[in-house]
Amino acid sequence: xxxxxxxxxxxxxxxxxxxxxxxxxxxxxxxxxxxxxxxxxxxxxxxxxxxxxxxxxxxxxxxxxxxxxxxxxxxxxxxxxxxxxxxxxxxxxxxxxxxxxxxxxxxxxxxxxxxxxxxxxxxxxxxxxxxxxxxxxxxxxxxxxxxxxxxxxxxxxxxxxxxxxxxxxxxxxxxxxxxxxxxxxxxxxxxxxxxxxxxxxxxxxxxxxxxxxxxxxxxxxxxxxxxxxxxxxxxxxxxxxxxxxxxxxxxxxxxxxxxxxxxxxxxxxxxxxxxxxxxxxxxxxxxxxxxxxxxxxxxxxxxxxxxxxxxxxxxxxxxxxxxxxxxxxxxxxxxxxxxxxxxxxxxxxxxxxxxxxxxxxxxxxxxxxxxxxxx
Amino acid sequence: xxxxxxxxxxxxxxxxxxxxxxxxxxxxxxxxxxxxxxxxxxxxxxxxxxxxxxxxxxxxxxxxxxxxxxxxxxxxxxxxxxxxxxxxxxxxxxxxxxxxxxxxxxxxxxxxxxxxxxxxxxxxxxxxxxxxxxxxxxxxxxxxxxx
Numbered sequence: 001x002x003x004x005x006x007x008x009x010x011x012x013x014x015x016x017x018x019x020x021x022x023x024x025x026x027x028x029x030x031x032x033x034x035x036x037x038x039x040x041x042x043x044x045x046x047x048x049x050x051x052x053x054x055x056x057x058x059x060x061x062x063x064x065x066x067x068x069x070x071x072x073x074x075x076x077x078x079x080x081x082x083x084x085x086x087x088x089x090x091x092x093x094x095x096x097x098x099x100x101x102x103x104x105x106x107x108x109x110x111x112x113x114x115x116x117x118x119x120x121x122x123x124x125x126x127x128x129x130x131x132x133x134x135x136x137x138x139x140x141x142x143x144x145x146x147x148x149x150x151x152x153x154x155x156x157x158x159x160x161x162x163x164x165x166x167x168x169x170x171x172x173x174x175x176x177x178x179x180x181x182x183x184x185x186x187x188x189x190x191x192x193x194x195x196x197x198x199x200x201x202x203x204x205x206x207x208x209x210x211x212x213x214x215x216x217x218x219x220x221x222x223x224x225x226x227x228x229x230x231x232x233x234x235x236x237x238x239x240x241x242x243x244x245x246x247x248x249x250x251x252x253x254x255x256x257x258x259x260x261x262x263x264x265x266x267x268x269x270x271x272x273x274x275x276x277x278x279x280x281x282x283x284x285x286x287x288x289x290x291x292x293x294x295x296x297x298x299x300x301x302x303x304x305x306x307x308x309x310x311x312x313x314x315x316x317x318x319x320x321x322x323x324x325x326x327x328x329x330x331x332x333x334x335x336x337x338x339x340x341x342x343x344x345x346x347x348x349x350x351x352x353x354x355x356x357x358x359x360x361x362x363x364x365x366x367x368x369x370x371x372x373x374x375x
Numbered sequence: 376x377x378x379x380x381x382x383x384x385x386x387x388x389x390x391x392x393x394x395x396x397x398x399x400x401x402x403x404x405x406x407x408x409x410x411x412x413x414x415x416x417x418x419x420x421x422x423x424x425x426x427x428x429x430x431x432x433x434x435x436x437x438x439x440x441x442x443x444x445x446x447x448x449x450x451x452x453x454x455x456x457x458x459x460x461x462x463x464x465x466x467x468x469x470x471x472x473x474x475x476x477x478x479x480x481x482x483x484x485x486x487x488x489x490x491x492x493x494x495x496x497x498x499x500x501x502x503x504x505x506x507x508x509x510x511x512x513x514x515x516x517x518x519x520x521x522x
Contacts, residue, residue, distance in 0.1 A: 117453075120384060121385065123386050128392060134448055134456060134478060135476055136384065136453055144464070147445065147498075193449040196447035241424070248466055249417055
């Protein structure tokens with residue numbers, strides 16, 4: 001492809017339990033900050049992409065910040081699965097020449113705005129066969145998968161605890177992170193259950209957050225006073241028999257759409273797992289990190305605990321991730337992925353050429369690789 | 376005036392799922408089955424995902440199966456379950472090969488307040504269909520039976 005997409009701007013508002021403003025307001029501030037970071041202005045913006053779950057549409061956000069004309073806009077669905085696919089959509093627009101400066105953002109008052117499941121009292125579609133039985137919270141759906149994985153792979157709660165503790169350590173280095181207290185294995189194992197086998201510390205945080213990125217073409221970035229981070233490649237995947245969170249009904253219980261994303265991603269990027277220096281794996285729940293190592297081909301199926309312990313695995317979720325930095329539907333993982341390539345992470349990995357960022361598992365999802373150099 | 380008792384999320388059928396709920400009301404567990412290739416189709420869909428025939432037939436299943444997975448719910452949950460915790464939600468693999476979700480109940484169909492330990496809940500354990508009433512809502516549920 002002749003035109004290459006690059007990330008040139010990033011911004012996030014401080015994460016909090018109550019950000020004190022609408023998602024429209026915080027999203028606009030994040031976008032304005034990201035444009036400033038890139039050395040661009042609203043007058044340069046001609047594209048906008050969002051998650052379907054983003055309550056402010058592109059039209060509304062363009063109106064709020066005063067965009068003259070969007071030449072490209074669009075949204076990607078499936079909750080936390082939408083992160084990399086939204087970045088992919090923005091990148092495609094640039095690569096195809098449909099837009100020159102595309103803004104992507106996620107603002108979410110998931111803490112002060114309450115828990116969405118509390119009010120979902122009518123069960124339509126797939127929900128009519130799940131919610132009346134008590135599968136209501138995201139953790140409930142994930143818990144059934146988790147027990148399958150534990151049974152199939154011999155994973156123990158301590159394996160999940162190690163993920164929570166590692167990410168907490170990363171968060172302790174990150175002044176933006178919401179959870180920076182020490183976390184021990186004893187505390188992990190004695191914390192309260194939410195949906196067995198998942199305990200409190202297996203769950204991501206409930207956060208008010210707002211983050212934005214600005215993408216443009218490699219050519220346009222040459223005029224800017226920033227080091228561009230290349231979108232090396234991306235892929236999406238649904239897998240068969242797709243459901244949101246409750247991928248229980250197909251032939252392959254325990255396999256997630258990430259298994260279908262992975263081969264496409266390595267083909268599209270021309271890379272292999274060995275080339276990846278650091279990863280940001282979608283982590284609404286601890287077991288997803290272990291699963292991602294094998295579904296993306298870093299280790300044999302089910303071997304993530306031993307692979308991580310061996311020291312061979314690329315470091316993961318270096319900002320603290322959804323478990324300890326903030327949970328903004330995985331957008332903070334995308335931002336951290338760009339920071340690792342820029343060299344500005346608070347848990348910076350040495351000489352990063354390629355960072356993999358994945359989006360929600362057990363929903364149709366995607367992944368993206370950010371790189372220092374173009375392909 | 377006392378407040379109405381809390382309800383579970385209410386199933387909202389559409390034309391593709393209404394026969395299932397009509398069956399449930401008569402305490403019959405019925406599932407679409409492809410009239411051409413015999414594939415069981417769960418969750419219900421108007422087309423056979425294997426052979427693309429468009430004539431699935433609602434067919435009764437035994438309701439017998441095995442535990443494919445489960446979770447034990449703890450707070451915070453919806454008000455309807457708040458004072459009945461812990462409770463077990465099962466993923467059941469029916470003998471017909473399809474998987475359904477339902478709560479763990481006793482032999483009479485009453486929700487068990489348990490984490491499953493006392494009942495010997497385990498992966499692969501045999502279960503049989505029961506019916507659970509929740510206000511005016513009837514739901515399939517499963518009880519543990521010996522092998």
